[in-house]
Amino acid sequence: MASHEFLMPSLGADMEAGTLVSWNIRPGDAVKRGQVVAVVETQKGAIDVEIWQDGTVEKLVVEPGQKVPVGAVLATLIAEGEPPTAAAVPEKAAAVAAPQPAVVRPQPAAIPARFRISPAARKLAEELGVNVDALTPAAADGVIGRADVERAAQAAKAGAPPKPGDWQAQMRKAIAAAMAKSKREIPHYYLGSGIEMTRALAWLERENAARPVTARMLYAVLLIKAVALALREVPELNGFWIDGAFQPGPGIHVGMAVAMRGGGLVAPAIHDADRKSLVQLMDDLRDLITRVRSGRLKSSEMADPTITLTSLGDLGVETVYGVIYPPQVALIGFGRISERAWAENGVVACRRAVTATLAADHRASDGHRGAVFLAAVNRLLQEPEQLQ
Amino acid sequence: MKGVAIKTTYREAMRAALREALQRDPRVFLMGEDVGRYGGSYAVSMGLLAEFGEERIRDTPLSESAFVGAGIGAALAGMRPIVEVMTVNFSLLALDQILNNAATIRHMSGGQFSIPLVIRMATGGGRQLAAQHSHSLEGWYAHIPGIRVVAPATLADARGMLWTALADPDPVIIFEHALLYNMEGELAADAGAVDIDKAAVRRAGTDATLITYGGSLGKALQAAEELARAGISAEVVDLRTLRPLDDATIIASVSKTHRAVIVDEGWKTGSLAAEIMARIMELAFYELDAPLARVCSIEVPIPYAKHLEDAALPQVAGIVAAVEGVVRGKP
Numbered sequence: 007m008a009s010h011e012f013l014m015p016s017l018g019a020d021m022e023a024g025t026l027v028s029w030n031i032r033p034g035d036a037v038k039r040g041q042v043v044a045v046v047e048t049q050k051g052a053i054d055v056e057i058w059q060d061g062t063v064e065k066l067v068v069e070p071g072q073k074v075p076v077g078a079v080l081a082t083l084i085a086e087g088e089p090p091t092a093a094a095v096p097e098k099a100a101a102v103a104a105p106q107p108a109v110v111r112p113q114p115a116a117i118p119a120r121f122r123i124s125p126a127a128r129k130l131a132e133e134l135g136v137n138v139d140a141l142t143p144a145a146a147d148g149v150i151g152r153a154d155v156e157r158a159a160q161a162a163k164a165g166a167p168p169k170p171g172d173w174q175a176q177m178r179k180a181i182a183a184a185m186a187k188s189k190r191e192i193p194h195y196y197l198g199s200g201i202e203m204t205r206a207l208a209w210l211e212r213e214n215a216a217r218p219v220t221a222r223m224l225y226a227v228l229l230i231k232a233v234a235l236a237l238r239e240v241p242e243l244n245g246f247w248i249d250g251a252f253q254p255g256p257g258i259h260v261g262m263a264v265a266m267r268g269g270g271l272v273a274p275a276i277h278d279a280d281r282k283s284l285v286q287l288m289d290d291l292r293d294l295i296t297r298v299r300s301g302r303l304k305s306s307e308m309a310d311p312t313i314t315l316t317s318l319g320d321l322g323v324e325t326v327y328g329v330i331y332p333p334q335v336a337l338i339g340f341g342r343i344s345e346r347a348w349a350e351n352g353v354v355a356c357r358r359a360v361t362a363t364l365a366a367d368h369r370a371s372d373g374h375r376g377a378v379f380l381a382a383v384n385r386l387l388q389e390p391e392q393l394q
Numbered sequence: 395m396k397g398v399a400i401k402t403t404y405r406e407a408m409r410a411a412l413r414e415a416l417q418r419d420p421r422v423f424l425m426g427e428d429v430g431r432y433g434g435s436y437a438v439s440m441g442l443l444a445e446f447g448e449e450r451i452r453d454t455p456l457s458e459s460a461f462v463g464a465g466i467g468a469a470l471a472g473m474r475p476i477v478e479v480m481t482v483n484f485s486l487l488a489l490d491q492i493l494n495n496a497a498t499i500r501h502m503s504g505g506q507f508s509i510p511l512v513i514r515m516a517t518g519g520g521r522q523l524a525a526q527h528s529h530s531l532e533g534w535y536a537h538i539p540g541i542r543v544v545a546p547a548t549l550a551d552a553r554g555m556l557w558t559a560l561a562d563p564d565p566v567i568i569f570e571h572a573l574l575y576n577m578e579g580e581l582a583a584d585a586g587a588v589d590i591d592k593a594a595v596r597r598a599g600t601d602a603t604l605i606t607y608g609g610s611l612g613k614a615l616q617a618a619e620e621l622a623r624a625g626i627s628a629e630v631v632d633l634r635t636l637r638p639l640d641d642a643t644i645i646a647s648v649s650k651t652h653r654a655v656i657v658d659e660g661w662k663t664g665s666l667a668a669e670i671m672a673r674i675m676e677l678a679f680y681e682l683d684a685p686l687a688r689v690c691s692i693e694v695p696i697p698y699a700k701h702l703e704d705a706a707l708p709q710v711a712g713i714v715a716a717v718e719g720v721v722r723g724k725p
Contacts, residue, residue: 126652126683145722152652152683 009064009082012057016076017048017308020184024048025073025139026080035063037083042304044080047137049180050272055305061085071128073121073139123150134159140176177270188332192247193368196327199380201387203343203358209390225343226317227287229360231393233315233338234258234279236382242371243336243364243379244312252335252370261311261331262291264298272298273314273331274307284394319343319360328365335367336376338383399580407549407581408438408570411556412476414586416446419474422560425452425461426478426514435480436516436575462488462513466495466565469511474560479515482531482569496565497540508563512556517545518571518609518659519707525695528703530659532569532608533666536637542566543637544590545608547574549581551634554588566590569636571609571659590635593643599629602717603647605670606657607633610708614657617713624714626721636666644670645678652683653720657708662690684720689713 014024027045037043042054061083068080123131123138127150131138136158143150144157206228214222237244237258245255258280261273274297276282276290297303314331319342326339341361348357362383364376386393402410415422424439430453433440443451454461458479465477479485485492496509519528536543542562546552552570559566596611597618604614611632618628631647633639648654654674658667667688674686692706 124652124683125680129680147722149684 009084010059010061011079012043012059012081012083014046014068014074014076014078014080015055015305015309017046017053017055017305018050018180018184020180020187021048021076023073023075024053026068026070027052028070029066029081031063031066031081033063033065037061037063040306046305047139048308049176050270050308051177051303053303053305053308057083059083059085071132071138122148124152127152127155131155131158136162174269177266181271184331185329188329192330192332192335194330194365195368195373195376196363196365197373197376197380198325198361198363199384200346200359201362201384202348203360203387206387206390207343207358221285221288223284223288224291227284227291228387228390228393229317229340230260230262230276230279230287230291230315231282231284232383232386233313234260235386235393236379237313238280239382240371240375240379242375243366245335245370246312246333247335247367247370248333255312256310257312259310259312261314261334262294263314263316264295266298272303272308273311273316274298274303275311277306277310313338315340325361326363328363330365330367335370337365339363339365398583400583401578402549402581403575403579404546404549404552404570404577405436405438405575407553407585408556408575409440409442411553412439412442413445415474415476415557415560416442416450418557419560421472421474422476423450423452423468423473424476424478425454425465427454427456427461427480427484429453429478434478436570436572438570438575439478458484458487459491462491463495465511465513466491466499466509469509469565470499470507474510474512476512476514476556476560479513481527481529481572482515482517483526483529485513485515485531492535492541492565492567493538497538500564501540509565510560510563511565512559512568513565514556514568514570516572517569518573519691519696519703520573520609522698522700522703524698528696530609530691532567532636533658533660533664533669535567535569536639536666536669538637540564541637542590542635543569544635545569545571545633547571547608547611547632547634548596549577549579550585551588553581553585555590555634557587558590561587562590569608573609574612577612591640593634593640594632595629595643595647596632597628597630599627599651601627601651601721602629602653602655603644603651604628604630604655604657604713604717605633605644605647606630607636608659610657610659613708613710614713617710617717620710620714621717624718626717628717633670639670639673641673641677644674645681648674648678649681652681653717654682654686655713655716655720656686656688656690657713658688658690659708660690661693662688663693665690684722687716687720689716 025047027047029044031043037057039058039060040056043057044055046053046055064082064084066081068074130152136155141150141154141158143154210225241254244258246253257278259275259277260279261275263273265271274294313334314337317340318326322342324341326341328337328339330337343358343360345356346359348355364380366376428435429439430443430451462477465475468475499507499509517532518530544555546555606614614630618630621628629647629651656667656670658665660666667690671686689708689712696706697703
């Protein structure tokens with residue numbers, strides 16, 4: 007009876023609105039949970055948006071090119087076994103029942119001032135591939151016209167330096183907002199721990215020796231798996247701080263901080279990292295990095311990491327002091343794996359080791375639990391064959 | 395004769411069209427107030443009585459309803475009457491005949507009867523004839539299904555529209571703006587019938603389209619000239635036929651320039667200008683780079699005093715300002 011609403015997802019706590027770039031579906035199409043149905047342009051680039059319910063598309067509410075706030079209805083669908091609605095008035099309860107990732111919730115975002123652009127300018131922008139959100143009107147009336155689009159297209163052709171307002175600047179703004187919120191609101195505590203990596207690396211080298219070059223694994227997957235399994239033991243680090251309370255994550259989705267070419271940073275999720283084999287994690291990681299570089303991430307990856315992992319070791323960093331990405335409650339950092347003088351059983355030996363750090367939200371957990379977590383990571387990395 | 399141009403006026407071109415029609419088709423006759431002995435209130439039919447005689451150039455009593463009705467009857471009976479109504483305001487007395495008979499009989503007879511009638515009338519202000527003789531009501535007639543409405547604005551159209559209108563099996567109303575009769579210019583010596591279906595681009599341009607007809611065409615062209623000196627390239631579309639409107643030409647022009655100003659001497663409320671704006675919005679919304687604008691008569695009974703009449707009617711300066719308004723965003 008009721009149609010279910012497919013909403014503009016929040017692809018990060020800092021997102022207020024997104025522009026629908028294109029639909030992959032049409033009214034009448036059958037859709038499956040997890041299917042990529044649309045592309046949405048955000049401050050972090052174009053994101054493939056998945057739908058979270060099986061059903062049949064009833065109506066596409068938002069047209070490509072429209073910018074709408076988070077929580078706005080993008081489309082309606084009819085769940086399996088339900089007749090099409092006569093009136094497209096959705097029932098509230100049905101809309102709420104539509105399964106959504108925990109963090110994807112309509113936010114009471116302020117409705118932005120109406121974006122004023124002439125119909126011809128919007129059409130031309132689509133033809134020339136100009137991002138209208140980045141345009142600034144030349145005329146005093148503040149309306150973007152064809153001339154503004156033509157100017158932007160010419161500037162882009164001439165390889166002009168990016169002007170303020172383009173997506174890189176937008177991303178900088180987004181990172182600034184999120185990090186400022188983090189430092190303003192989250193009482194961080196920091197713990198660090200040296201972890202001996204000799205056994206883990208030796209095991210990995212043996213594993214890789216038996217594999218073709220293309221199937222070899224990076225040590226990063228050992229870290230991801232160890233972190234994911236350790237989070238099972240200390241679940242209060244895995245989740246979100248929302249409305250003054252901790253909400254455990256619906257799974258262990260490890261956000262991998264990846265630097266983007268040309269600047270900026272995203273941390274898309276590897277879903278259910280604790281339940282995946284190392285081989286699967288390696289595949290996921292490779293796929294994720296490729297798509298970050300090409301700017302084609304999926305909505306769920308952007309929206310629902312339950313913790314962030316950042317590794318800056320390849321640049322020689324010893325220790326990472328992380329800033330938590332709200333509304334997450336913890337960030338795990340790994341520095342460089344280096345040979346160190348390692349004292350053990352009264353003997354100083356030369357061992358390969360890494361410094362793992364935890365930046366955690368003191369509202370959600372205490373130092374003791376953080377210490378338990380790092381100890382678990384350490385323990386797990388000493389038994390690499392168990393991580394498979 | 396082809397290619398040879400002669401100097402003539404709109405009035406003379408109109409008279410030449412009448413003469414040709416009377417010569418070519420014995421079913422054609424002209425009737426109206428003062429069209430015979432007086433030679434027409436705008437001297438269009440001057441000399442035709444002597445040339446064609448009283449049977450074919452017929453003076454009528456001062457009763458628009460009667461002689462327009464007689465024209466309808468004659469058309470029903472197989473004649474090809476040309477009825478001249480002195481000015482559009484007098485046509486209101488014949489509106490019942492036009493709206494309820496001329497426009498409907500084909501439909502009400504299931505296509506058994508047609509009314510091949512042509513009604514000519516003068517329209518428009520600008521001659522200090524005050525509120526009762528300065529109307530531009532062609533937009534009202536363009537509202538009526540069952541008739542065709544044309545507005546010759548050039549010598550060629552004054553010369554060529556009448557014969558095509560007579561060939562139309564349905565009623566055609568020709569609106570002649572009274573200020574045009576003295577317009578001089580050159581016309582091909584062999585000028586003849588022209589189509590009454592298509593609008594015409596009278597001046598090509600790229601920045602904005604001026605859409606107009608009849609007595610306002612000259613003002614629009616003059617405005618385009620002034621705009622060109624200011625670096626704005628205005629295209630001028632002459633509607634020519636007000637019903638049915640030639641959407642294709644209008645939309646093609648607006649799709650090129652992305653901006654449009656409609657110039658219509660009618661009052662703007664419920665006007666032809668409003669209809670054109672609506673069609674552009676329906677058919678070319680995604681081509682528009684600025685809101686549409688229009689220059690119409692001020693919504694007052696047209697004043698007698700010269701300065702007030704000038705202020706009430708569309709003028710070149712107002713057209714220039716309206717175009718500048720819609721191209722303001724242009725770099």
